Amino acid sequence: MFGLGIVGLAIYAYTIYDVVSSNFGGQNDKIVWVLVVIFLPFLGTILWFLIGKKATL
Template sequence: MFALPNLAPSQWAVILGAVGLFAAISLYSIWDAFHRDFGSSNAKFGWIQLAVMVPFFGGLAYLIFGRKRGRRL
């Protein structure tokens, strides 16, 4: 059915580290957007939706562009 590739432990560590980093960026972006005030709930929902629907690049876009638009609650 489906077999995992035969990789060295160091290669698995790099792959799992990259996946973990991508997940951490997305999860932090969602958490941070939830705790900021953007002036409207549509803007907040839009940034959260972007981070959820486009996992790594949406979170990265939020960290670069969206964080500056909201203020800390």
């Protein structure tokens, strides 16, 4: 079970890195996405990969 926690933490950290390093919108958009991911870790990660990442392409 400990291994799943490590994997979850890695995905969470990668999501925050991906939001910060993406080129889209302005600084405010990045701040909003980072806050969504921080305050809603599971849901925020899913939303970023389903909605946010598509907006950056």
